[in-house]
Amino acid sequence: MTNPSYPDTRRGDHVDVYRNEQGQEVQIHDPYRWLEDPDAPETRAWVEAQNRVSDGILNGLPARQAYVQRLTELWDYARPGMPWRKGKRYFRHFNPGLLNQPKLQVADSPRGPWTDLLDPNTLSADGTVALMGLGQSDDGSQLAYGTQSAGSDWVTWRVRDVQAGQDTADLIEWSKFGGATWLPDGSGFYYSAYDAPRGDTLTGTNRNQRLMLHRLGTPQGQDELILARPDEPDWGFHAHITEDDRYLLVSVWKGTARMNQVWVRELGSRGPFTELVNDFRASFNVLGNDGDTLYLITDEDAPLGKIITWNVRTGEQQTLIPEGADKIDFAALVKDGILLVTLKDASHRVTLYDRQGQKKRDIPLPALGSVLSLATHQDDAEVFLAFTSYLFPTTPYRLHLPDGDLEALEQPAINLDVNDFEVTQEFATSRDGTRVPHFIVSRRGLKRDGTNRTLLYGYGGFNISLTPTFSPSILGWLDRGGVYVAANLRGGGEYGKEWHAAGTLGRKQNVFDDFVAVAEHLIGTGVTSPAHLGIQGRSNGGLLVGAAMTQRPDLFAAAIPQVGVLDMLRYHEFTIGWAWASDYGRSDDPGMFEALHAYSPVHNLREGVTYPATLVTTGDHDDRVVPAHSYKFISELQRVQQGEKPTIIRIQVNTGHGAGKPTALLIEEWADVWSFLEKYLE
Structure with a gap:
């Protein structure tokens, strides 16, 4: 031509x-x-x-x-997402085929029957409003959901009563690069926010992120400032609450370097944070805790990663699972153990360890592929896993512990x-x-x-x-x-x-x-x-x-x-x-x-x-x-x-x-x- x-x-x-x-x-x-x-x-x-x-x-x-x-034709197949549990409710994403956006569904069992809780396809005529963040209260009764419009990274948060299926009046704007972490009593949630842009919504630089606490039923203007560091405009903050509701953990990030600080204080305290890690020397990802002892993945002095424990009170650290031959990609605490997902030549392996760091067994996967996510609670034997590969549609599994068997909850059928x-x-x-x-x-x-x-x-x-x-x-x-x-x-x-x-x-x-x-x-x-x-x-x-x-x-x-x-x-x-x-x-x-x-x-x-x-x-x-x-x-x-x-x-x-x-x-x-x-x- x-x-x-x-x-x-x-x-x-x-x-x-x-x-x-x-x-x-x-x-x-x-x-x-x-x-x-x-x-x-x-x-x-x-x-x-x-x-x-x-x-x-x-x-x-x-x-x-x-x-x-x-x-x-190839896109037109049912895509059930991996379920996760909050309280007595189970949640999942689901697309029956050609919907522009997957629905969010809720059920009383990981096998359903499922009920639509939120359908983002109703939020715009052309499907360009998408869910971009979810956070459920501990009992599963409240849902904070973030939406993005026309592909922008800016997220607007709303709150939905799960039982009623209706939104409250709560509205959070100008949030980016963070989720919603609920208080244990469901009265509010932490989120990350920036100042509203001034005429350069799609091009202006994003600096000075703040960690905020929103209380249900109050306007955003009354939200409580938890953390801000105007002297460090490139720092960002992500909040996490330990499952025993004891500690508020904050991961402090700076850019995309995968190195972070870890700050902690007792939940409900208004005192200063204890800076467990106060510089950007390595990556530290908190998996959970047992009382004052935190379990973390870190690549400090371990380029492929290791699992350590860290006592919040004494500062004592111990290596639980040392660096191995393959990179630790991610992990989760489960009942009486730790699930490790590692990378070997760019595909995943899953291994179960006990809480003392001893290997228990390998978990056979369906093919050479990827574990996209794990969903569990640290003292729960119920574990959900999403697996995929180039020729294997993303499939939700229930992982039975301690035997390690995988049970497909649904098997997608493609054309x-x-x-x-x-x-x-x-x-x-x-x-x-x-x-x-x-x-x-x-x-x-x-x-x-x-x-x-x-x-x-x-x-x-x-x-x-x-x-x-x-x-x-x-x-x-x-x-x-x-x-x-x-x-x-x-x-x-x-x-x-x-x-x-x-x-x-x-x-x-x-x-x-x-x-x-x-x-x-x-x-x-x-x-x-x-x-x-x-x-x-x-x-x-x-x-x-x-x-x-x-x-x-x-x-x-x-x-x-x-x-x-x-x-x-x-x-x-x-x-x-x-x-x-x-x-x-x-x-x-x-x-x-x-x-x-x-x-x-x-x-x-x-x-x-x-x-x-x-x-x-x-x-x-x-x-x-x-x-x-x-x-x-x-x-x-x-x-x-x-x-x-x-x-x-x-x-x-x-x-x-x-x-x-x-x-x-x-x-x-x-x-x-x-x-x-x-x-x-x-």
């Missing part, structure tokens, strides 16, 4: 001045600075013009309608025979010799002749592990002969603290090298070839795709950077972007400026280069990674692209970073992505 006629994007003359490590001034041209204002008339007109171009291309793709139809497909795991070798695992999902008996349309997906950041999970969208790609590959890159959390650190700051290039190594391994082993290989990633994964396609445009035929962090010199200027500096560093640090500038996708597009066919996606209400990243990148890419491969942007209105996106919009988005890939990986 001939190169599309793209909108004329104005190039301004704005220049920023940075300093490098030698103290020299460096001038950087930012011609698309004006696109940082999402509400400016010129930006809105540009968005409309770009969407007209992309709509014309995407709607004309030969496979698009077939994907819409097949994805609709595809998964026995026609298989999952294999292989390992590539990165530039520096590091072993890089990746999962390959394909039809059984894949012919390794280099002709398979293959999508390579990655993330590689923020200590987040990519483990096998089920997705109807991936099935749509597999069903039409595609191959799906997920790479476990440094910067993630698959192998613990050191694996994460090896992909951060001045070592960020390792992530891109790992991704390229997996691509070259797929080519070298005949899975695919450059003409049939596409890459995709979201958010930090969008940065990965942007860096990979600018560094190795010869290696890929198509690229899908979604809601990506693409301007590495200015990411910290918006919303919560400042919190990512622990992974990225900042351009106003002379020691990091050159490293960031060296891989920043916006700044490394070059004239006269043929880049892969590119579909950038973003949402106009994304206040996590503001859409200006994508706007700037596509503007420069359209200007410099050599040849006829299209470079387009899909800007979805009334959507954000992705959480809570309605089913209907997900189907439309993935139909566009897959049909674009099918066309340009021919």
Whole structure:
């Protein structure tokens, strides 16, 4: 096809001045600075013009309608969520098929019968209001529920009487990055809040989080301030109450570094907190307590994690379960024991220990996959578990203790025979010799002749592990002969603290090298070839795709950077972007400026280069990674692209970073992505 006629994007003359490590001034041209204002008339007109171009291309793709139809069929199956108990009531999320948002249901038994308690589909005509946080009172009679609108991270809290199924008059606004933790008597709950934004709701920086206590029946303006640290504007606070109602615990966080402080005081006390951990040296996650003794997971002096006890009164610490060969991903206290979920080569294992730290037994899982969550109480033998894998729909189980048997509460039935497909795991070798695992999902008996349309997906950041999970969208790609590959890159959390650190700051290039190594391994082993290989990633994964396609445009035929962090010199200027500096560093640090500038996708597009066919996606209400990243990148890419491969942007209105996106919009988005890939990986 001939190169599309793209909108004329104005190039301004704005220049920023940075300093490098030698103290020299460096001038950087930012011609698309004006696109940082999402509400400016010129930006809105540009968005409309770009969407007209992309709509014309995407709607004309030969496979698009077939994907819409097949994805609709694949999405249309009952999805029962894992139950959890509060008091004598059980709760779960449930989607019977194609609802834009799952319902919240309640029952007297984990097997039902279930009654609808809250249906977010009734909160908006287009399904763009989603539940984004729940907290039940200890007896299960009161529900605090948070909603987000049009994909924004801002959460509004309301309270519902569970028995009556009706909302109270309580209303909490301008909350973000925190949940609702109820007082034992159900009279109120703790939550995290920010000052109301002043005209920059979707772009203004989020600092000075406060921990507040809301009492039912009172206006938000009368809520009690529990914690605020204006001298430390980057600190945030998350509250937790021990199950014996003895202690109020506060985890103090700073950015996304997975290091936190732990403060504690007796519940009901108005005295100062005891700062058990008073610096950001490691991660400390409190599992529960036995009187004055807390049980915690920490990676202090244990990069793969260990379980310790910590006496609140005496300060005495003891290692209960020492660091092992595999990373501890998460854990839960159960009756007379501890359930440990560990990662071995990016898939989960579950092991039961007693409270003295002695191993009791391994818990067999249904397949090579992921435990998404555990729900239990620390003195309860009733444990619920959600399990999933690439070819295994997310399924709720009841785990019987102490024998370790898993009982499926419901078995989702999908419109595809998964026995026609298989999952294999292989390992590539990165530039520096590091072993890089990746999962390959394909039809059984894949012919390794280099002709398979293959999508390579990655993330590689923020200590987040990519483990096998089920997705109807991936099935749509597999069903039409595609191959799906997920790479476990440094910067993630698959192998613990050191694996994460090896992909951060001045070592960020390792992530891109790992991704390229997996691509070259797929080519070298005949899975695919450059003409049939596409890459995709979201958010930090969008940065990965942007860096990979600018560094190795010869290696890929198509690229899908979604809601990506693409301007590495200015990411910290918006919303919560400042919190990512622990992974990225900042351009106003002379020691990091050159490293960031060296891989920043916006700044490394070059004239006269043929880049892969590119579909950038973003949402106009994304206040996590503001859409200006994508706007700037596509503007420069359209200007410099050599040849006829299209470079387009899909800007979805009334959507954000992705959480809570309605089913209907997900189907439309993935139909566009897959049909674009099918066309340009021919």
